[in-house]
Amino acid sequence: MKKISLLFAALLMTFSANAQTYSEDFEMALDTVGMSKFTAVYDYTIRTTDHTGKAVTDTILLALQVGEGYWKCTPYMRFLPVKDHNKEHLWDVLHQEALMHIETIVSGYPEGKRTIHEAIAPYCYETVEDKEAIEWTLNEADIDSGYDYRRATGEFRGKTWNVLYAENIPTTAGPWKLHGLPGLITHAADNDSTHIFKFVALYNDSLPIIHEKYYVLSVPSSGGGNRLVTKQFQKRTHEQMMDLRKKTIGSKVYASNPKFSFPELGPNDLDCTILNDDCTPRANVINGVTVLDKAHTYQPLELE
């Protein structure tokens, strides 16, 4: 196991898959799926409890880049160009991303499937699964906010989803893994409103939709400064991930001790302490995954 310290500013370099210039190593780790036609932004909230049992509502912005037959759902901050990152805010988002257990999903890649990148400290995992159809029941028309919003209800992996979709935005895309309606899904809530995706903005842009083949870490180089190293995602099936989630983040003790299930770190693991400008410790990141001291109770999005 390598134990290193890294200035917080250096972390910025590794953060965006949408950055304008990359080193060759970095570019090799990226695969362009296609260009987006527009980007929808969602306010995603989870109602859960903290480690003391108090009710909390966590919120994060998600970006949904929509192309022709493929789309990518990722935290909004990861979608923004590096130059737009607010350094202080960035850490909050990284922390929030870990707290809410946010996945990055490229739907329609590979063809007919979806690729999911998921971090369960201390490792990053990649799952490729079928983009199965969701049985939606369309409800009566509902008009809202300048677009024709219509209601639909569907069952997906053990949960009932109540959604609004906009027929004026003709795509079958939606946030997370929700899709398959004759219009963009603009609002989605599961049956007890534990998870809510709420459409907040839409931008007409044409940007590359990028699939990361490897993930890239910034580590201090022997000649000074930092260098980028690539690491492989650990490949798992959907069933294996369900089992892993149950044993780690789904455990009762997870919120009060998120590290309870950590395996012994190996020689290739990178244990990185992120430092503030004045060299005081800011956070702990292992293999590029933010390690939480205290977590919030995991609320699964899919039950089967």
Added chain:
Amino acid sequence: MKKISLLIIALLMALSASAQVKVTGRVINLKNIPVADVIIKCVSEGKTLAFTSTNAQGQYTLELREMPNRAVELQFSHISYEKENVKLTLTEKTTEQDMVLTDKQVTLKEVKVQAQPIIFQGDTLSYNLASFLGKGDVTLEDGLKRLPGIDVTDNGTIKYLGKAISHFYIEGMDMLGGRYNLATQNIPAEYATQVDVMKHHKHRKIDADEESDDVALNVKLSNKAKFKPFGQPAAGIGLREDDPLYALGLTGMMFTDNFQLLGSAKGSNHGNFGSYDIIDHFGNNDISTLATDKLGKWNSARPPLGEYLYQTNAYASLNGIEKMDSDRQVRMNADYAYEDYNSSSSTNTLYFADGQNISINEENRPHTRLHRPMIEARYENNGNDRYFMDRVNMKAQFEENECPVIATDVNNQNRKATQLAISNYLASTVRMGENKLSFNSNIEFVRAPKVCLNMNSISQTGQSTTITTDHSTSFTIRLGSKWRISLPVNLTAYYNMIETSLHAPDDAILGQRLDGWVVTPWASPSTDWRSPSGKIYMSIGANLQWRNMMYRSRFDDKKTTMSELFAEPRLSFRYTFSGTSEMSFHSAIYNSVGDILDLLTTPVQTNYRTTSMASGVIGKNQVWASSLSYTYQIPFSYFTLTADAGWTQGKRNVLSSQYVDEESTSTASIFRDSHTKNANANLSISKNLLTLSTKLQFTASGSWGSSESMSQGKVVTTYGNSYSFKGQATVTPLPWMEIGANGQYSRNYTWWTGNHRTTDGENASLSLSVFPIDKIEIKGSYDFVRSQITDNQYKNFSLLSASVQYKASRAVWKLSLNNLLNTRHYRYTTFNATDRYTMDCHLIGRTIMLTCKLNLVKK
């Protein structure tokens, strides 16, 4: 039987399969390239019968449950292609329909949807202010008044669930301390995007693991208000009772991530325009000296409703804060304020005086002028493991006060007083592993060089000095993750000096000079425990004070000493049912010991007919106070409920005594035990109906109490109970109309040996705002009060005001018409134990004022 069932199911399935209709096909573009993710809908009479989308090869299969009995329409839509429709009459079980799509420009309308009105995250409630704003709202204060659970009182104090906030932050920085009216009055409502209410707030990061009942507010600003200076000049002219009025003000602000600056200067000869902004809600404006406490200024009665003060006031204030890094901040605040106000009222005082019922009629016309300069510098290092703060404050107050009183004769009274205060407060805490060590030091010098009262031919003077030093250190030891023991140790020492001198014609000069020290070492051991789930919190502790007094009277060289140990046990308990409801209980015994003023046995004249003399006995007061409170809130339903009840009982070793005759009033303290008891209960409910832009509030309170006093040499025990109900509603029934209504009813019973008294009061107010267009608000408000003056006499009182406001993009124009009915008197009655005071206050007449406030933002 089982076989028959299976046969029926198989038959039904076969029938169902035979009813299904399929439409298949392939969708390509003009370049013959298959198009993926094309949405194909089958529509009949506006109803969607089925829908699907194409795969990567452009192929689709659409399945209908049954054969449609008329022609259907197939709609092909895609984000990058023109929408295509095809009419089909389906007769076959499988129909093939291909489509070629034509390119189009993506012309989606860019939209931004409003964020969720409230986000609830742990102890922080974040309000999206824009979701609550009304059309006529101009200032941040207007916006805050709309938020569920938040109240803004008449002087601008912000309360959350009835509790005044402890800190007011702008973008996480506390620039203004208690003078947050500067921000709430001068930041436009639309410049604030979010308001965070932080419950159980701990300002010091090192106290993150401590208990706290504090509530703080953080205002987040939009980008319009950040990184560039913006200003608000304001000006107004008007007419009041034939006198011209003016108002002039300029406020400039700048907010960046690390630096904030706010400068403001305002002045007016009407209302509180030039004084409201620098009210300090944490009491730091006030200077309290022994001489001015004893020889206080004269004021007239304040009516509960209506404007009664003729004011000319002005201030200049400069405030800045610099964040050096995430922990360290430097803050500077400097103010100068000038106030000139006068009023008049008539008072009929009916002293019970052991059944003599002595009635005194007076007319007071107080006039006060104040100058208040203040400068403060503060450095703070607010780290996770260390805290250091040093604050230097210098302030002064120069007062001139006149109050002619017309009784049987005209009595002239005037008073001059100067007060100065210099203080340095240092606080530091360091974390040592799991434990914490604190050291605090407060050194304050307060001086009143001369307080001079002239009452007819009588002259009363006084002067005083107080030097306070307060040093404390505390050590906190953790026993496991849930238990903690704290041991604060404190040494307070103060030097007091007061000198009074009474000159009456033909009488010897009556004077006294007292000085001496009070030294109090104290320890306050406590232990607290938090349950593993965090739901239960308990704390038990005690203040142990060893109070040592050494006072000497210089004129007769009489010494008074006291050395006594006081124990003050306390208990706190809190149970958090969930993130939405919480119950807490506090119980404690407090001791207070009198001060040097208790030894002022020489008569001191405080107005033309009142003299007071202390008993010469150091007063001791012991109070046991307990309170139980419950709060319940459902943030997502915008509902809050607070209920609390309290019990207080106290014992003093002296009894307040009053002797009244037609010519004079004498007050004194008698060396005899006296007792007080009080019970009270309050309930407050608030509900916002966002869809109707409506805020509803209801409060109810009740109390019972008893107290003892001496009147004309006889001890009287007075009992009283009272209750009141208050309802408030702000309703927007139509988009162009807003109605505000509130009503209150109160009733008081008082009884003492052989006597009893019942009084009640009702008041109601109604305001109506109409917005003929979004930018114009026409508002009228009407207040009605019916109050009981004497047993059988009631007085009705009405007040009508109106205003027209025009909000342009850069300016807000407002025409105010106050007291349109020209109501000039307000009569009401109050009681103090057995005595009744009936006040008739003179009100300001009809007033018209036109003001304009500009928003200057550098583009």
